[in-house]
Amino acid sequence: MEVYQAIKKLLDRALACEMIKQQDEIYARNQIMALLALDEFIEPGASPDGKGIPDLLEALADYAAGEGIIGGLDFEGEIFASKIMNVLIPRPSEVNALFYEKYKTDPNLATDYFYELSKNSNYIQTKQIAKNISYTYESDYGTLDITINLSKPEKDPKQIAIEREMKSRATAYPKCLLCIENEGYAGRIGYPARSNHRIIGLELGGEPWYLQYSPYVYYNEHCIVLSAEHRDMKIGRGAFTRLLEFVGKFPAYFLGSNADLPIVGGSILSHDHYQGGKYEFAMARAREIYSFPLGGFPNVEAAALKWPLSVIRLRGNDPNELVGAADKIYESWKGYSDPDVGIEAFTGQTRHNTITPIARKRGHQFEMDLVLRNNRTSADHPLGIFHPHSDVQHIKKENIGLIEVMGLAVLPARLESELKEIERYLLGEEADVKDYHLAWAGEMKERHTIELSPHTVSAIVRKNVGAKFARVLEDAGVFKQTEEGKRAFRKFTDLLR
Structure with a gap:
């Protein structure tokens, strides 16, 4: 029964x-x-x-x-x-028809409907997401979000063996996890089930694009906006146009793009896409350090932000003017070098400078944050000069993409058990602390000797993880939040006048 x-x-x-x-x-x-x-x-x-x-x-x-x-x-x-x-769940045509029927009344009604459908249909993995460990950390830059990602279940060893065997026979359909051909795709060994997947058709910049939600949402209404065409990520005027057009259509959402170069880009650079949602990150609340005039764009406000990464914020009423202003900054940055602070635009023909852009709407004004990125490596920093350095990689070694840039740490699942062992060590219990955590654990024990107790140890470890993430972001900043870094940032923004 x-x-x-x-x-x-x-x-x-x-x-x-x-x-x-x-x-x-x-x-x-x-x-x-x-x-x-x-x-x-x-x-x-x-x-x-x-x-x-x-x-x-x-x-x-x-x-x-x-x-x-x-x-x-x-x-x-x-x-x-x-x-x-x-x-x-309804067929794609029915979902789209109902979405746009609700959109006529209020864009929020449309996205509320689609988000609830994506959760109720089990496309968004709510049960798995509930396993994530999430908390906040009060930093010098504002309230950072910390998440230890436990969403994706571990694979059965038999499944891993089958996947390895099947790799040589793998089909190229769909071409990637973001292609529109995923809608309704049954799935296979090593490729996720998508029978219950639905996408909403959009037009952005005169092209067909689509809206969906992330199966493993990291924040409220974490959406993905993807090109109908399977093509590489590309930052430029077209991207700035589409980001601002989207937030004009859905003003409760922000939308941003990962950078389009390795190391400083996201995990999928082979399909042009953006990420957004109904959530305000710490970076959106960052205060302005100074404003500056932007040559050719008298109606656009420009300012540098107090944020561990180097961010220029643009604000104005006309999205077309913001597109032009963003493009001016991007084109200036692509060829900009300042060897005194380690910034070199090219190695031979290889470009290193790009931008992570994020758009939002506040009332009648449009806002765009441009995060300056550089992916150069060196002998001392083989994974990236403006990438988490070796002393913080025990916490975060992966690329610093759009979500981290805005102030949300997505940390690896291994930390759940590793941090528990560190807590035991701090309390003087027998513990198996990984070698790469030992120096950090020793520093914590020395620094927090007086307040350490079974009641405080978890909070102390979490606070120190948050501090490490702030350091991760500082490492990724091209102009550091030091007097030298601020002067170097002004040197660049002076060129934009």
């Missing part, structure tokens, strides 16, 4: 979330029964009402595995659960 109870509860949840209507219930039930190889439906009795959609899908996938309908590996269960969910 448990399988029938799970089916009934899933249908009840789908009705309550308005994914299906009452007239759809029997049809949907029969479609789910077919996937489960059930020939009849036995009406179940009453049972406790505690399980949510992810748990019910998990129960049905476990039943299917037990009956030999699918294999027992995680990816097979995910594909099966996604197929079940696909029965309960």
Whole structure:
């Protein structure tokens, strides 16, 4: 009877979330029964009402595995659960039609509808995301967000072995995780299930683009805006135009782009895309250090920010003027060198300077933050001169992309267990502290001897992780927040007058 109870509860949840209507219930039930190889439906009795959609899908996938309908590996269960969910959500044309019907009344109604659908359909992995460890840290630059990313489940060793075997036979469809061909794609070994995936069509800069949400959202309404064409990331006038046009259409959202060069770019540089959401990061609240006139753009306000990375903020009423102003700064920065502070624009023909742009709307004004980036490496810093340096890589070694740039640390899952061992060490207990943490743990023990106790140790470690992340961001800044760095920043902005 448990399988029938799970089916009934899933249908009840789908009705309550308005994914299906009452007239759809029997049809949907029969479609789910077919996937489960059930020939009849036995009406179940009453049972406790505690399980949510992810748990019910998990129960049905476990039943299917037990009956030999699918294999027992995680990816097979995910594909099966996604197929079940696909029965309960509208086709792409219906989703788009309803989105734009709501948009006519209020853009927020449209995005609220689509975000709830993406969560309720289990495309956004709410159960997995709940495992993340998140807290804030009060820094000299404002309140930073710290997240230890535990969302993505560990793979079964059998699955890893199968993936390795299948690599030589891997298909090139879809070309990448962001391509529009992912909508409704069943998935396969080593490639996520997307039967329950829906995207919203947009026009930006006269081109077809699409809106979706991240399956593992790092902040409220974490969205991805992607090109219909599979093409490389590219910063320039076209990107600035699209970012500002998007926030004009959806003024409650910010939208930003990763830089378009390795080391300082995001994890996917092979598909042109942006990230946004309904969230205010610490960088958006950063105060201005000084303002300066921007030659050729008298109606655009320009200012340097107090932020660990080097940021120029533009503000104005006309998005076209902001596009021109941003393009002027970008073109100036691409060829700018200042050897006194380690900035070199080129090594031979290889370009090192680029920008991470972020757009938002405040009332009637548009705002664009331009974060100056440089990806040069050296013998002392082989992973990047303006990249987390070796003494902070035990906390964060990966690229500093758009999300980190704005003040949210996405830290590796290994830290969950490693920080617990450090807490034991600080309390004088037997502990297995990784070699790369030992110096840091010793410094903490010496610095916090008086206040260390079982009640305070977690807060002390978290505070010190936050301080390390602030250092990570400082390492990524091309003009440091020192007197020398500030003078060098002014030297560049003076050229823009």
